[in-house]
Amino acid sequence: GQIAVNISHCKHEMFQWYKAEKAANPLRPLYELKELTRGMLGDSFKNNTLRLKAAESGTMLRFACAMANKYSMNFENPAATLAAGAALIKYIDVTRSHSLNVPINAQQELVDAANTFMRLRHVIGVKWIPKCHSMLELIITIRRFGNPLHTGCWVDEDLNHDIALVAGCAHNSVFCKRVLSSFMSKHGPTAKAAVAASKRSRRS
Numbered sequence: 001g002q003i004a005v006n007i008s009h010c011k012h013e014m015f016q017w018y019k020a021e022k023a024a025n026p027l028r029p030l031y032e033l034k035e036l037t038r039g040m041l042g043d044s045f046k047n048n049t050l051r052l053k054a055a056e057s058g059t060m061l062r063f064a065c066a067m068a069n070k071y072s073m074n075f076e077n078p079a080a081t082l083a084a085g086a087a088l089i090k091y092i093d094v095t096r097s098h099s100l101n102v103p104i105n106a107q108q109e110l111v112d113a114a115n116t117f118m119r120l121r122h123v124i125g126v127k128w129i130p131k132c133h134s135m136l137e138l139i140i141t142i143r144r145f146g147n148p149l150h151t152g153c154w155v156d157e158d159l160n161h162d163i164a165l166v167a168g169c170a171h172n173s174v175f176c177k178r179v180l181s182s183f184m185s186k187h188g189p190t191a192k193a194a195v196a197a198s199k200r201s202r203r204s
Helices: 002-024 054-070 078-096 104-124 130-140 157-169 172-180 189-203
Strands: none
Touching: 002 054, 054 078, 078 104, 104 130
């Protein structure tokens, strides 16, 4: 059908862009997709979020911005779309071009980029998702924790995915009620561990 044709065309554009990007920016990390399927793009109207790993998302963002620029005449708000994409790319470029300690002027660039994206996302129809909050939190706490590029860890991403699947299959009373719901409660595991430690301390 037409969807399959569109995906095939998008995949062709993506592979062509990979080649051009390697030639234009040979030192920039490029995390390539080997395939692009309907399932990766979302298999229903409600579930239409692109499924990628963290590193792949950065490369796909640049590709998406390149395609938005190439086909801007088809967008309802092309200027807003391109500006929002450029703001996200600015976030990646700034974090990748600094060490753990980010200078004040670069921190301001991150704040400006985030403000631009947040202001424009309503215009171009980008929904608020947890990743938006995460990006803002990383910028807000950058003076305390440093550049998120050097404090984030992607090594355990696959393991975390497997753990999430196991946790998701756990019985509600085992995983949710006994651990998550009571974690900060005075009757929860943290409080019990603190009491036990206090008793051991008094005995010693």
